[in-house]
Amino acid sequence: MSDLPISYSSKEINGWLFLQLRGRLDRTTAEETAAEGEKHLAACQKLALDLSALSYLSSAGIRTILKLAGGAKQVEKSFAVVSPEGMVKEILEMARLDMFVNIYSSAEELENA
Numbered sequence: 001m002s003d004l005p006i007s008y009s010s011k012e013i014n015g016w017l018f019l020q021l022r023g024r025l026d027r028t029t030a031e032e033t034a035a036e037g038e039k040h041l042a043a044c045q046k047l048a049l050d051l052s053a054l055s056y057l058s059s060a061g062i063r064t065i066l067k068l069a070g071g072a073k074q075v076e077k078s079f080a081v082v083s084p085e086g087m088v089k090e091i092l093e094m095a096r097l098d099m100f101v102n103i104y105s106s107a108e109e110l111e112n113a
Helices: 030-042 059-074 086-094 107-112
Strands: 006-013 016-025 046-057 078-082 102-104
Touching: 006 030, 016 030, 016 059, 016 078, 016 107, 030 046, 030 059, 046 059, 046 086, 046 107, 059 078, 078 107, 102 107
Parallel strands: 016 046, 046 078, 078 102
Antiparallel strands: 006 016
């Protein structure tokens, strides 16, 4: 496992580019994560942030997700969050992020939506 606070991997599934975030999305990694997300968004029509390996999410991380969702909307691309788990899922629910971003429990649920 990496000692870095956050790392990324990506794969394409049925027309969606899944960007997996691994580690912590907080004020120290938010700017880097936004840039990584914007780079991937520019390269696809549908971007899904896979949060299954994210261990921590702060308010700065929530702002990053909202920024990416807004950027996708501006250029008429699809954006979703998939597979939040544990504390990250609880934080997203408390923040009511589902009012602004499509959140799916799994890649399969996203594909069937």
